[in-house]
Amino acid sequence: MKTLILKETQASYTLAIDEATLAKGPVQVLRGEHIIGVLVSPDEYKLFRAWRQERDAAQAYQYLVARPHSWRRQLCLKGRNITVGQLISTIQANHLTLEQAADDLELPVEQVKEALAYYESHRDLIETEAREEAARLAAKGYTV
Amino acid sequence: MNPRLYLDECIYSKRLQRMLVDAGYQVRTPAMAGLIGHDDWAHFEYAQEHELVIITKDADDFECLHQEHPNHYGVLAVCEEAQRSKNMSYTDIVRAIENILQAEVSLAGEFYILNHWQW
Numbered sequence: 001m002k003t004l005i006l007k008e009t010q011a012s013y014t015l016a017i018d019e020a021t022l023a024k025g026p027v028q029v030l031r032g033e034h035i036i037g038v039l040v041s042p043d044e045y046k047l048f049r050a051w052r053q054e055r056d057a058a059q060a061y062q063y064l065v066a067r068p069h070s071w072r073r074q075l076c077l078k079g080r081n082i083t084v085g086q087l088i089s090t091i092q093a094n095h096l097t098l099e100q101a102a103d104d105l106e107l108p109v110e111q112v113k114e115a116l117a118y119y120e121s122h123r124d125l126i127e128t129e130a131r132e133e134a135a136r137l138a139a140k141g142y143t144v
Numbered sequence: 145m146n147p148r149l150y151l152d153e154c155i156y157s158k159r160l161q162r163m164l165v166d167a168g169y170q171v172r173t174p175a176m177a178g179l180i181g182h183d184d185w186a187h188f189e190y191a192q193e194h195e196l197v198i199i200t201k202d203a204d205d206f207e208c209l210h211q212e213h214p215n216h217y218g219v220l221a222v223c224e225e226a227q228r229s230k231n232m233s234y235t236d237i238v239r240a241i242e243n244i245l246q247a248e249v250s251l252a253g254e255f256y257i258l259n260h261w262q263w
Contacts, residue, residue: 079181081153081174086201089224090157093231104157106175130224133204137223140207142257144223 003028006036063111064118071136074126075118077111085126087112088119147218147251148172149241150191152200153180155222160234167238172196184209192216197251199237199258210255218251220244222258236262 004015006029021027022041029037040048051066054073058066064075064084076083082105091101091112098116102109119126134144148170151161156173164171174180177190184202188209191198195217200206203221210219220241225231232240240261249256 081181081183081187083154085224086154089201089228089231090155092228093233093236094159104159106158127228134223136204137207137257142207143260144257 001026001028001038003030004039006031061114061118063108063114071132072129074122074129077107077115080107083126084115084118084122085130087115088126091116146170146245147197148195150177150187150194150196150198152184152187152198152202152206153182154201155199155237157234160237163234163238164241167242169241188213188216199241203257207255214253216253218253219255220251220258221255225259232259232262 002021002025004017004027007014015029017027017039019041022039022044026044027039028035029039050073051068054066054075058064058075061075061078063078065078066073067076067081072083074084077087087101087105090096090105094104096104098112099109101107102112105112137144146169149164150172151157151164151174153174156175161171161173172191172194174182174187177187179186179190184205187200188198188206190196192213192215197218197220198206198216199220199222201222201224203223206219206221210216222232222237237258240258243261243263244251244256244258247261
């Protein structure tokens with residue numbers, strides 16, 4: 001990570017920074033030997049804010065968790081590498097009841113129940129992300 | 145000879161595993177590999193090391209891994225549909241795997257979307 005030294009010139013501070021530098025990654029701001037801040041590009045900050053909002057939202061759930069991902073924001077099953085959308089598509093495609101899904105995927109019934117509730121309140125996000133995945137694959141030349 | 149399969153964590157189910165075994169496949173699971181909760185790379189690397197064809201629902205992420213590390217034994221991805229009624233059932237997945245094998249296409253180093261192999 002690039003580091004900048006904040007220099008005190010009487011009462012004002014100066015920083016040599018431009019958009020091209022920020023586009024390459026975060027820049028640490030030091031006063032003396034202490035890090036007093038980190039500068040990021042607006043796009044990176046937007047992603048960070050979205051991630052933080054999802055993380056805060058995830059704290060309301062007992063069995064779901066936000067996993068870091070480059071573009072996906074929906075929650076995952078805690079302790080598993082499975083998104084809520086992936087679980088729901090399995091349940092719907094195979095016409096599973098809550099209990100059948102819990103048994104078949106070896107999950108606590110309460111976890112499946114919470115995932116179903118999350119799906120109901122975040123259906124737009126989950127369906128948007130399914131379309132986003134298809135669009136990303138299409139952009140790479142795959143027919144989806 | 146049927147290829148040996150690895151059910152990625154996002155697609156694993158007891159029923160799907162049993163249906164694939166009944167259809168004549170050797171199937172490894174994340175629990176067998178000790179990889180429950182691990183990231184995509186851990187599953188991909190395990191399949192690569194054990195010469196297994198990966199079955200996954202994490203299509204875009206595994207396509208990226210396929211591009212970065214093409215010396216694998218095959219990735220067969222099931223895409224989630226925004227229109228939920230179109231999602232593939234266990235029966236659809238088993239049939240699509242059978243169809244792709246009957247077509248005798250090369251799997252090693254290749255990435256296929258199983259949704260296109262349903263008939």
